[in-house]
Amino acid sequence: MRRPDRMLKRLPYLLPLVIFAGLAVYLWDGLGKDPGRLPSALIDKPAPEFNLPPLEGRDPSQPLATDHLATGKPVLVNFFASWCGPCRVEHPILNAMAQEHGVTIHGINYKDRPEQARAFLRQLGDTYGRIGSDLDGRVGIEFGVYGIPETFVIDGQGRVRYRNPGPLDPETAEKIMALMETLE
Amino acid sequence: MTVETGHFALIVALILATVQATVPLWAARRGNHDLMILARHTAWGQLICVALAFCALIYAFARSDFSVAVVAMNSHSAKPFLYKLAATWGHHEGSLLLWILILVVFGALVATFGRGMPEPMRARVLAVQAMVAVGFLLFTLLTSNPFDRLDQLPLDGNSLNPLLQDPGLVFHPPLLYFGYVGLSTAFSFAVAALIEGRVTPDWARWTRPWVLIAWAGLTLGIALGSWWAYYELGWGGFWFWDPVENASFMPWLAATALLHCISVVAKRDSFKGWTLMLAILAFSLSLLGTFIVRSGLLTSVHAFATDPARGVFILALLGIAVGGAFLLFAIRAPSMEGGNGFAPVSREGALLLNNLLLATATATVLLGTMYPLVLEAVTGEKVSVGPPYFNATFVPLMLPMLAIMAVGPLLAWRQAKLLSALKQLWLAAIAAAALIAVSIWIGEAGVAGVIAMGLVAWLAIGTIYAWVRRWWGPGALRRLAGLPMEVHGMSLAHLGIAIVVAGITATSVWQSEAVRLMKTGDQVDMAGYSWTLDRVYDTLGPNYQAVRGEISIHNADGQKVAILYPERRFYPDSQQNTTEAAIHTNWMADLYGVLGEGSPRDGWAVRLYHNPLVPWMWIGSAIMALGGLVSASGRVRARRTRARAAEPANAAA
Numbered sequence: 001m002r003r004p005d006r007m008l009k010r011l012p013y014l015l016p017l018v019i020f021a022g023l024a025v026y027l028w029d030g031l032g033k034d035p036g037r038l039p040s041a042l043i044d045k046p047a048p049e050f051n052l053p054p055l056e057g058r059d060p061s062q063p064l065a066t067d068h069l070a071t072g073k074p075v076l077v078n079f080f081a082s083w084c085g086p087c088r089v090e091h092p093i094l095n096a097m098a099q100e101h102g103v104t105i106h107g108i109n110y111k112d113r114p115e116q117a118r119a120f121l122r123q124l125g126d127t128y129g130r131i132g133s134d135l136d137g138r139v140g141i142e143f144g145v146y147g148i149p150e151t152f153v154i155d156g157q158g159r160v161r162y163r164n165p166g167p168l169d170p171e172t173a174e175k176i177m178a179l180m181e182t183l184e
Numbered sequence: 185m186t187v188e189t190g191h192f193a194l195i196v197a198l199i200l201a202t203v204q205a206t207v208p209l210w211a212a213r214r215g216n217h218d219l220m221i222l223a224r225h226t227a228w229g230q231l232i233c234v235a236l237a238f239c240a241l242i243y244a245f246a247r248s249d250f251s252v253a254v255v256a257m258n259s260h261s262a263k264p265f266l267y268k269l270a271a272t273w274g275h276h277e278g279s280l281l282l283w284i285l286i287l288v289v290f291g292a293l294v295a296t297f298g299r300g301m302p303e304p305m306r307a308r309v310l311a312v313q314a315m316v317a318v319g320f321l322l323f324t325l326l327t328s329n330p331f332d333r334l335d336q337l338p339l340d341g342n343s344l345n346p347l348l349q350d351p352g353l354v355f356h357p358p359l360l361y362f363g364y365v366g367l368s369t370a371f372s373f374a375v376a377a378l379i380e381g382r383v384t385p386d387w388a389r390w391t392r393p394w395v396l397i398a399w400a401g402l403t404l405g406i407a408l409g410s411w412w413a414y415y416e417l418g419w420g421g422f423w424f425w426d427p428v429e430n431a432s433f434m435p436w437l438a439a440t441a442l443l444h445c446i447s448v449v450a451k452r453d454s455f456k457g458w459t460l461m462l463a464i465l466a467f468s469l470s471l472l473g474t475f476i477v478r479s480g481l482l483t484s485v486h487a488f489a490t491d492p493a494r495g496v497f498i499l500a501l502l503g504i505a506v507g508g509a510f511l512l513f514a515i516r517a518p519s520m521e522g523g524n525g526f527a528p529v530s531r532e533g534a535l536l537l538n539n540l541l542l543a544t545a546t547a548t549v550l551l552g553t554m555y556p557l558v559l560e561a562v563t564g565e566k567v568s569v570g571p572p573y574f575n576a577t578f579v580p581l582m583l584p585m586l587a588i589m590a591v592g593p594l595l596a597w598r599q600a601k602l603l604s605a606l607k608q609l610w611l612a613a614i615a616a617a618a619l620i621a622v623s624i625w626i627g628e629a630g631v632a633g634v635i636a637m638g639l640v641a642w643l644a645i646g647t648i649y650a651w652v653r654r655w656w657g658p659g660a661l662r663r664l665a666g667l668p669m670e671v672h673g674m675s676l677a678h679l680g681i682a683i684v685v686a687g688i689t690a691t692s693v694w695q696s697e698a699v700r701l702m703k704t705g706d707q708v709d710m711a712g713y714s715w716t717l718d719r720v721y722d723t724l725g726p727n728y729q730a731v732r733g734e735i736s737i738h739n740a741d742g743q744k745v746a747i748l749y750p751e752r753r754f755y756p757d758s759q760q761n762t763t764e765a766a767i768h769t770n771w772m773a774d775l776y777g778v779l780g781e782g783s784p785r786d787g788w789a790v791r792l793y794h795n796p797l798v799p800w801m802w803i804g805s806a807i808m809a810l811g812g813l814v815s816a817s818g819r820v821r822a823r824r825t826r827a828r829a830a831e832p833a834n835a836a837a
Contacts, residue, residue: 010518016461017510020468023554024503057781082760115752115781115789119761136570 042160047077047152048142052132055107056114064106064132070158074183075129076105076176077152079145081112082120087149090167091124097173098127103180107131110140110148151176155183187252190240191331197233197288198321200226204314208307209379220307227295227310230288230317238272238285241330245272250341253332254278260341262727270354277330279357283474284320286358286365291317294369294394301390308376309369316368319501327494356412360405360432364470366398367439371467374460375509378516383456388449391463393816395446396673399439400812406432407805414798415765422691422801425574430553431473434546438466441542443812444535447670452532452597454523458539460513468506469546475502527599534592541585548577579632586639586685589678590646594653608653612646626694633693636685644682651675669818676811683804690797697794703787711794713745713775714738720779720788728753730764733779733788737768745770748777774798 042048051065069075078094080087097103107128109117114133121128134140143152146165153162153176162179164172204226211219241254245268250256258275259268273282291313298306324330373391377383409432414422423429442462448455475498526532552573590612594605620638623629629637654671655663696711707716718734735748748766755762768775773796780789 010514013457013517014514016465017507017514020506020510024499024507028499113763115763116761118781 042144042152043163044159044161047154047158047160048139050132050139050142052108052134052139055109055117055131055133057118058131062130064108064130066158068106068130069154070156072156073104074153074155074161074180076103076180077108077143077154078105078128079108079110079134079140079143079148079150080120081110081148082116083112084110084148086167088120088124090149090169093168093170093173095125095127097177101177103177104129108139108143109133110145111135111137153179153183186240186243187249187331187333190237190244191329193233193236193240194321194325194331197230197237197284198318198325200229200233201314201317201321204230205311205318209311212304212307212311215304217303220303223307223310223314224295226314227288227291230314231292234281234285234288237331238281241278241281242269242272245269248341250338251333252330253334254330256334256338256341258341263341264726266351266354273357277324277328279361280320280324280328281330282358283361283365284317284324286361287313287317287320287368290366290369290394294372298390305376305380305387305390308379309372312372312375312379313368316372316505319505323494323497323501327497356405356408359401359408361474363398363400363402363405363439364432364435364474366394366401367435367467367470369394369398370439370442370463371505371509374463375512378460378509378512381516381520383449383460383520385450385453388446388459392443392446392450395439395443395463395466396812396816399436399443400809400816402432402436402439403805403809403812406436407802407809411802415767422798423688425552425571427553430549431469434549434553435466435469435473437542437546437549438462438469441539441546442466444542445539448532448535449523452524452526454526454532455536455539456520456523457513457517460517460520462539462543464506464509464513465546468502468509469550471502471505524598526597529595529602530600531592531595531597533600534588534595537588538585538592541581541588545578545581548581549574552577579636582685583632583635583639586636586643586681589681590643590650593647593650593674593678608649609642609646611649612642612644615641615645629689629693633689636689640682640686640689643685644679647675647678647682670815673811673813673815673818676814677808678811680804680806680808680811683800683807685804687797687800687802687804690800691795694796695793698792700790700792701782701787702790704784706787708790708792710792711773712740713794715777715792717788717790718747720782720784723751725753728755728762730754731779733766733777733790735766735777735790735792737775746775748775750777750779752779752781769799771799771803772797 047066047069049066052063054060054062054064069077076094076097080091094105098105105128107130109131111134117131117133132139140148143150149167151164151168152160155161161183162176164176168176204223208220208223211217211222243249244252244255245259246265248255248259248261248268250259254275254277255271258278259271263271271278273279291310294306294313295310298309301309370391373387373394377387406429409429410422413424442459445455445459445462449459590609591602591605594600594608595602616638619641620634623634623637651671654667657663698708698710698715700706700708702708702717704717704719707714709715714737716736716738718736720731720733723730723732730751730753732749732751735750737745737748739745746768748768750766751764753762753764754760763778763780765776765778767777773794776793776795778791780791782788
């Protein structure tokens with residue numbers, strides 16, 4: 001009878017190890033996943049519900065909400081912020097897509113200060129359709145952005161079709177535009 | 185050349201650490217005194233080598249040597265000199281080197297100041313400390329070498345982020361790291377005790393000062409981070425419960441619990457397993473904090489894979505250090521319990537309750553930080569865990585804690601009478617009732633706010649009473665001088681907490697805010713003051729242009745209280761804007777002004793805040809840290825007097 005008793009006494013001392021092992025397994029699981037290839041949980045699902053006020057200083061009658069994404073025509077949703085270096089890098093590519101290829105790109109200004117976002121756009125050019133101001137990052141969480149910039153392709157019915165984490169490069173931009181053509 | 189010297193010094197440090205991690209352990213087992221002493225020398229050798237490497241990196245940054253990859257990535261020739269130096273630890277590789285430097289500093293300090301310890305114990309502690317160093321040196325050399333050269337020399341460096349050009353950011357990481365890494369000593373002492381197979385009250389006395397020093401550093405580091413967020417981000421807030429802040433807060437909570445239960449081991453020889461567990465946990469949370477958040481390796485669990493080599497290494501390191509320690513704990517700790525029993529109402533009982541509350545709070549914060557990631561990994565569902573969650577869970581845990589904190593020091597060890605302790609707190613109760621009444625009279629405080637303010641008075645008066653009671657009466661001065669340092673330290677720290685909580689509560693419930701479009705000459709009345717935007721003009725700084733506002737503040741009698749000069753700066757080199765809040769403090773409240781965008785024609789967007797008692801948070805934190813240091817100093821002194829007392833006995837023998 002003594003032995004099971006002692007085993008029982010030992011049990012609580014195992015607890016920290018067991019909890020840590022669980023956490024480690026979970027982290028290990030995350031390790032193998034490449035954020036670049038990890039598909040969004042939202043793929044082929046409707047874009048999350050949201051309703052954002054426009055970026056301060058832009059047309060106040062132009063908010064950005066889920067309804068503005070399902071227009072029958074595919075659009076891009078781009079998360080950006082003035083504090084984000086890679087956003088500066090990809091911005092000329094977004095401008096080219098909008099100006100030269102007529103792609104509609106809505107911006108979501110993520111956890112940024114409006115006056116800085118405006119300075120960013122003044123400097124690099126503003127070719128966004130609408131810009132929603134996501135001050136507390138809540139919509140970013142809804143979309144499950146891992147870091148910004150991140151760009152989503154939304155089809156005409158308002159469903160998420162593709163997600164690009166990280167800055168766009170010219171090649172990806174070509175691919176995205178090809179995808180958007182097939183969606184039309 | 186210096187760069188290669190630095191690299192070489194790191195390799196030598198690794199070799200020394202490897203020796204120190206193995207030989208003294210074997211020597212302690214065999215009782216080989218000469219080889220045990222080796223650990224002291226290698227500890228100093230490591231410090232010299234790592235300090236050399238760190239200086240080499242600082243030199244590379246000071247000279248803007250852009251052939252070094254991390255310098256090219258993280259510095260710029262036009263940076264002010266101080267910020268070039270600060271850039272040394274402003275990135276992953278450099279901060280890792282700083283981490284190691286502090287680790288070996290603590291190793292060398294333990295080697296030198298651990299004189300009271302028996303040699304085998306000191307050898308084992310230093311060996312464990314060296315194991316941690318081996319892991320980190322390997323990680324640095326293999327995956328994050330700060331001394332890597334670039335093949336192609338860039339003309340200038342990459343980074344000139346003006347937001348990071350801030351004195352707060354120069355000192356914040358070193359202080360925070362001091363706290364994080366200081367907890368490595370607690371870890372080393374705990375693992376050494378597990379290897380040795382016993383925990384004694386003496387062990388607790390040797391360990392306690394290190395925990396206190398690390399805890400004081402962590403306290404200051406967190407306060408400094410909060411202060412930086414308060415004045416630099418310009419929102420008038422001070423704590424955002426974001427993962428970076430939580431990562432520093434969790435080790436703090438665990439360390440706080442640890443330094444409370446470690447005194448139970450020292451005084452009463454109980455709580456041993458729990459103490460060892462907390463010592464390991466506190467450092468594990470530090471590791472988690474350093475790696476997962478500060479280095480930016482884990483923005484979500486998946487971002488780990490941005491550099492798989494580093495990710496695998498980090499996990500392996502965490503697995504060996506934390507997993508190994510907890511495994512040892514599971515094997516060895518069950519046989520170590522014992523010690524003295526106690527009644528539910530006693531000093532031990534109060535400390536147990538304190539520990540349960542702190543542990544629950546730690547778990548709550550950990551859950552809130554990790555849960556969104558776990559849930560997302562398991563179900564793909566996204567949730568946001570923000571301030572509402574933390575306010576709803578953390579605050580109710582802390583309120584009873586504040587209530588107990590006043591009572592605990594009045595309770596006797598082993599068995600106490602709750603009623604007689606409470607009777608002694610009549611003055612504190614009156615003070616609490618008075619502050620509650622005042623809070624209700626001011627209004628808008630809400631139930632939690634009113635209770636918190638009452639508890640502030642309860643704790644502050646209760647703490648002062650418990651301290652005064654220890655020496656008041658005949659021969660007061662002599663008794664005051666004879667009081668152990670830990671009593672002074674504890675009283676200071678508890679008083680500091682009361683002051684911090686007063687600051688947090690007051691600014692949370694009574695902050696006034698006005699956001700207006702103001703033209704020059706416009707006036708806003710808020711919080712009993714009238715705020716006038718007198719003028720707005722252009723000015724030039726060393727490497728920026730600025731628009732500066734002049735806001736004069738008059739009180740109700742029409743007397744001028746202060747002029748605020750908030751600025752909006754534009755840095756032409758990096759094409760970035762920053763906002764500099766202007767703060768005038770009278771120690772009871774901050775008058776806080778931010779100048780937004782605008783023009784003379786339309787007016788300027790101005791944000792004004794009246795933040796009551798905010799300075800108390802910084803003062804209170806400093807008092808807490810001071811309390812920790814005072815308490816730590818007392819322990820050292822007590823040991824020395826004991827050692828001295830032992831000498832004549834030896835001589836007689």
